[in-house]
Amino acid sequence: MSSKSTTKRADALRSIEAIVQAAAECLGRNPDASLSEIARAAGVGRVTLYAHFASRAEVVDAAMSRALDRGNEVLNAVDLTGDPLLALERYIDAGWHLVDQAQALLAAAQRELPAGRIRELHAGPAARVEALVARGRAEGAFRTDLPIAWLINVLQAVMHSATEEIRAGRLNPERAASHITATVLAAFTPPGIPVPEPRGGA
Amino acid sequence: MSSKSTTKRADALRSIEAIVQAAAECLGRNPDASLSEIARAAGVGRVTLYAHFASRAEVVDAAMSRALDRGNEVLNAVDLTGDPLLALERYIDAGWHLVDQAQALLAAAQRELPAGRIRELHAGPAARVEALVARGRAEGAFRTDLPIAWLINVLQAVMHSATEEIRAGRLNPERAASHITATVLAAFTPPGIPVPEPRGGA
DNA sequence: TCCAAACCAAACATGGTTGTTCGAGTTCTG
DNA sequence: CAGAACTCGAACAACCATGTTTGGTTTGGA
Numbered sequence: 131m132s133s134k135s136t137t138k139r140a141d142a143l144r145s146i147e148a149i150v151q152a153a154a155e156c157l158g159r160n161p162d163a164s165l166s167e168i169a170r171a172a173g174v175g176r177v178t179l180y181a182h183f184a185s186r187a188e189v190v191d192a193a194m195s196r197a198l199d200r201g202n203e204v205l206n207a208v209d210l211t212g213d214p215l216l217a218l219e220r221y222i223d224a225g226w227h228l229v230d231q232a233q234a235l236l237a238a239a240q241r242e243l244p245a246g247r248i249r250e251l252h253a254g255p256a257a258r259v260e261a262l263v264a265r266g267r268a269e270g271a272f273r274t275d276l277p278i279a280w281l282i283n284v285l286q287a288v289m290h291s292a293t294e295e296i297r298a299g300r301l302n303p304e305r306a307a308s309h310i311t312a313t314v315l316a317a318f319t320p321p322g323i324p325v326p327e328p329r330g331g332a
Numbered sequence: 333m334s335s336k337s338t339t340k341r342a343d344a345l346r347s348i349e350a351i352v353q354a355a356a357e358c359l360g361r362n363p364d365a366s367l368s369e370i371a372r373a374a375g376v377g378r379v380t381l382y383a384h385f386a387s388r389a390e391v392v393d394a395a396m397s398r399a400l401d402r403g404n405e406v407l408n409a410v411d412l413t414g415d416p417l418l419a420l421e422r423y424i425d426a427g428w429h430l431v432d433q434a435q436a437l438l439a440a441a442q443r444e445l446p447a448g449r450i451r452e453l454h455a456g457p458a459a460r461v462e463a464l465v466a467r468g469r470a471e472g473a474f475r476t477d478l479p480i481a482w483l484i485n486v487l488q489a490v491m492h493s494a495t496e497e498i499r500a501g502r503l504n505p506e507r508a509a510s511h512i513t514a515t516v517l518a519a520f521t522p523p524g525i526p527v528p529e530p531r532g533g534a
Numbered sequence: 535t536c537c538a539a540a541c542c543a544a545a546c547a548t549g550g551t552t553g554t555t556c557g558a559g560t561t562c563t564g
Numbered sequence: 565c566a567g568a569a570c571t572c573g574a575a576c577a578a579c580c581a582t583g584t585t586t587g588g589t590t591t592g593g594a
Binding site (some may be wrong): 162273275276279280283284286287288290291292295299300309312313314316317318319320321322323324325326327328 | 363364428475477478481482485486488489490492494497502504511514515518519520521522523524525526527528529532
């Protein structure tokens with residue numbers, strides 16, 4: 131009955147934290163980052179890493195889960211009610227750079243984790259945006275001549291490409307959000323309806 | 333004057349062709365494909381591959397150059413004059429799946445080739461579209477409140493994402509072109525102007 | 535026909551990554 | 565403070581990819 135507690139010591143928890151955090155950073159930069167690299171970045175020995183994670187896959191899974199949880203936390207705090215255009219703008223503003231790191235990690239995860247696990251982790255975040263887009267369509271704010279799945283794909287693709295443009299030095303990070311917003315709102319506008327004027331300061 | 337010919341025998345040229353073609357396919361599927369894999373796919377021995385290419389980088393370069401040349405050939409045949417909207421539609425129709433394989437190869441190239449070489453190869457194709465978009469802006473058909481580089485980035489991103497959607501089984505290949513066209517034309521429309529009605533058959 | 539050019543399989547060296555084991559040192563926790 | 569939990573460096577085995585060499589066989593071209 132000695133269900134005392136975590137049975138893990140404080141320094142062990144500290145190491146695990148450092149490893150998961152380093153993994154998220156390294157894999158976000160390069161999906162092929164080695165475990166040596168991750169361990170070094172975490173400031174722990176390679177052996178210590180293996181003491182806490184049985185395989186490379188477990189490290190990737192932990193980093194992925196963590197990033198998704200973080201992102202979810204932020205996105206769940208965004209108010210998606212009211213005018214769908216404004217709601218989408220708020221969503222983009224809050225989440226465009228989160229999506230990026232998740233996407234980079236996802237590239238690593240896709241080679242190491244079973245497909246089911248990935249879908250499982252990715253299901254939560256997708257649902258809220260999907261609901262918003264569906265509502266916008268029902269209210270006539272977003273086009274209905276293209277499938278919802280396609281619209282969401284466009285949203286993700288544009289956000290993702292923005293971070294790549296920034297990394298390549300072709301886009302000023304401060305302008306990213308307004309460019310994404312202007313582009314996506316136009317792409318979502320039903321045919322025959324005028325494209326909305328940008329409102330956020332350029 | 334005995335510029336007889338290539339000094340290469342016919343079977344050697346055949347092997348090289350097979351290797352470059354196999355490399356384009358394999359690397360397009362998986363940027364990490366090994367040379368053994370490529371040689372096997374080409375139906376030649378690994379040693380033969382090394383007889384014609386000094387290093388992995390040379391193979392990647394050859395595959396990349398070839399794909400770019402092929403793509404260029406097709407795209408240069410597209411008529412980009414007249415109504416910018418219709419011209420862009422023709423461009424997308426002809427090139428949306430070419431862009432994909434080039435992009436997959438590009439992922440492999442970016443890790444193996446110097447940045448300068450990549451820019452060099454990529455410069456040609458970009459120029460024609462850029463000119464089209466610039467003309468469309470000058471004629472008031474495309475928006476001018478976003479940089480040209482950003483608009484072209486959006487075009488590429490949407491085309492690229494479409495091929496990923498197809499690969500994941502979430503998009504019917506026959507609908508891809510019309511979806512891309514509808515999305516991009518809307519995204520390019522100047523604020524205040526109505527989004528164009530789709531004309532191509534769904 | 536005849537030889538050089540091209541092919542191939544097998545084997546080698548090299549270097550990197552993944553996991554694992556060992557022994558000795560360090561640090562948390564009771 | 566004492567022992568258990570944790571950490572670490574070094575070194576091991578296994579695997580895979582890159583290049584290279586060797587020697588023997590096929591094949592193209594003159």
